[in-house]
Amino acid sequence: MTTPQIGKIHVTMTVNGTQVDGLVEPRLLLVHFIRENLQLTGTHIGCETSHCGACTVDLDGMSVKSCTVFAVQVDGANIMTIEGMANADGTLSALQEGFRMMHGLQCGFCTPGMIMRAHRLLKENPNPNEEEIRFGISGNLCRCTGYQNIVKAIQYAAAKLNGTEFKEAAE
Amino acid sequence: MNDITLTREEREAKLEGLGCRRKRVEDIRFTQGKGNYVDDLKLPGMLHGDFVRSPYAHARIKSINKDAALKVPGVLAVLTAEDLKGVNLAWMPTLAGDVQMVLADGKVLFQGQEVAFVVATDRYAADDGVVAVDVEYEALPVLIDPFKALEPDAPVLREDIKDKMDGAHGPRRHPNHIFEWTVGDKELTDAAFSKAEVAIKELISYQRVHPSPLETCQCVCSFDKIKGELTIWGTFQAPHVIRTVVALIAKLPEQKIHVISPDIGGGFGNKVGAYPGYICAAVASIVTGKPVKWVEDRIENLTATSFARDYHMTAEIAATKEGKVTALRVHVLADHGAFDACADPSKWPAGFFNIVTGSYDFPTAYVSVDGIYTNKAPGGVAYRCSFRVTEAAYCIERAMDILAQKLGMDPAELRMKNFIKPEQFPYHSALGWEYDSGDYQTALNKALETVKYEDLRKEQAAKREAFRRGETREIMGVGVCFFTEIVGAGPSKNCDILGIAMFDSCEIRLHPTGAGIARMGTKSQGQGHETTYAQIIASEIGIPAEDITVEEGNTDTAPYGLGTYGSRSTPVAGAAIATAARKIKAKAQMIAAYRLEVHEDDLEWDVDGFRVKGLPEKFMSMKDICWAAYNSVPPGMEPGLEAVSYYDPPNMTYPFGAYVCVMDIDVDTGVYKVRRFYALDDCGTRINPMIIEGQVHGGLTEAFAIAMGQEIRYDETGNVLTGSFMDFFLPTAMETPHWETDYTVTPSPHHPIGAKGVGESPNVGGVPAFSNAVNDAFSFLGSTHIQMPHDFWRNWQAAKRLGVTG
Ligand code: FES
């Protein structure tokens, strides 16, 4: 049996700098479009109820939980996922490096969403203090790290992007 | 041949061996979104399965009508218990000696129970199919309160075994009774209580919680009809055990089952067991001939797979007036839900709960545990815990505080007075364990000095006075916890899972160019095994950690292992690595002796190779030995350089720690502030301090969640009230306190590298530290014990009960 193509809608968007399109059911969640249609599986699903932030992507300059957006809502949008985060030469970006250097991840499941959120946070506030970071990532849950080293990872990245020195070690 | 430009220290540093804060290998892929988790897998023609679940906690199934569902576009099949009976899989054995319905057979026993499995071309169609399955139920009386389970007129839950009064762990005395497990000397203990100068008794409950790793349980099953082979990719903490379970229950030859655990998004015990989803996906793949994916959503995860704890412990301590403990007696009412699916070693229905004497020298003790059925989800997993150690540590650490309060003694002083002393190790506990090593006094002293404990107590006394004078509405609590863990299950003499001894394994293969691969029977879920295991090898045989690939999670390539849970990877698999590496080193020494033309005994190990004693310039590096192993071995020796080790630990390991929590609570709102949390851990030899600290942070955060808000709650009709992250408390970065970590090092005498394991310690020790802080805050108002979780509302309720707020 094949699924009839009832009411499918054509969407076009830019994902990590590449124009993509698809014919999708109106109810298809953006996270499924990204993961299954585009095969960009770095964006994760931890709850499907907008609580965990594992599905966070950058959408037209905002952090968005892609499990709570329909693909058809973002027709024409500009999206960045974790797969678009590395530097152009393939090396780790400041945030990715910060997470590794400060031991800001363990199982890695929250990490893509966390990095995408931190990316936008640092655009909004290039020099956040600890409290601002904690508030800024409070839409993203991590079950492994206890956040302390995630905060450090973001501070590390902020320092690197600002050209200042970050001395603290992971703890 | 030696790189003479490097100093010894530089050569050592290059290895990144034991003690190095080595950055993680795993992070390169995880930070780029290139992890490989189960749901990332997409196979050609892959179908999706989803469950119809029971809205009732207890009901008879009158009928299941699939017709409408089968008409839904994309739906290919709907499986029910009747279908599974054809392949004898409607029920499956549990790890605890019980049986569990795979799909509801005649009745349902908990809300969220699996009733039918819909298979469709994609996950949306499967969901449509689920909604279209028509199930008619007849509600039955519900049993939620564990204290009512054994009443004569309690509803009988398990009709399948209602007349079978001898259970897997001895006689049952009620249809809702699973087992009674006793340990210790009852007579001696009762006698000690009858002549006790002081005694305390308290019901201490550890509520039902859930491990909820960020990735839920999931699998892809693919049956190849031509070859008769089944491949399962799944979120399995113990892939080999899953393979054996599948072989036993699906009656497939074990060599035709391939189990693969790819990257796992956290486990914490949730991913040890075998769940109906795995069985249904496998059957669906066999039936349809296509790969079938099953991915649990979060609500399903919280309501149906694997709760933890739900232990109701009545603890009694007998002591002298001077505060010397003389006996411990504990009775536990253990709520196992609808099926006994606890993931404990087979002979341990209450896990290692008999570690409940803790860090103290109890002359005698007696424990009895009654396991019972209720209309709740099955599970009872060791959530970041070595089989009920968490419950035991909470019980004894709370009880010691209650005793201190009764004696009017400082809780730290009471602990100090009753500690097992360094010279008593190896220590035989009254409940049967042999503690390997410890120096409790040193650890607690270090903790008390660091937090300036005496000053805290003075400040608290002053605050209490101010509170009494009405100058403040805030009360201050200092929570002290000193825990002893038992991890590294375990010795074959007393630990098995389904009859398989709980050893673990490692195969190391070195390549000609001096690089290599280590294959393991364990499976990391975030612990960083790819990083730390290589460090052990580096220190043992002088090959830099970065030149060793660590591979886990493929049952075809890895030697058989029992998996990763209960902090067993370092104590058991870590030892297997060291012993495999030592086999390699022994062969390497023979090769080096042959090439350097000396007797083996004339060689000594030097960081990364062998040196001729007294002739420092005659040296052969391990890298060169690797090459030689493939072209010029001594006559009669087989070429190659590899070894396998199956390590059966002679004993468990006993990590310990001293934690202190300082908390302020506003009595009018119940709002608490964690002012300080200090955690000193002694996990023996420290392989990678960065990873240890990360584990401690994570475990403390889970402990914080449990103590201060987490609970799987049911209403009296069996509805789960905490089915999403909206209601089930997982702390964000905002609530999570700042963690201070510290350590002492008391190596395990029986472990090849002296390591003890650390992953769960912070969870074991953290919960009592938080709970003791809250209870300590309220104690001067006349309270002895307030049940967890200590959320704002409950704190406020406690303040009201104690008459200090309106
Ligand atoms: S999956 Fe989107 S917030 Fe959890």
Ligand code: FES
């Ligand atoms: S690293 Fe596992 S959830 Fe954050």
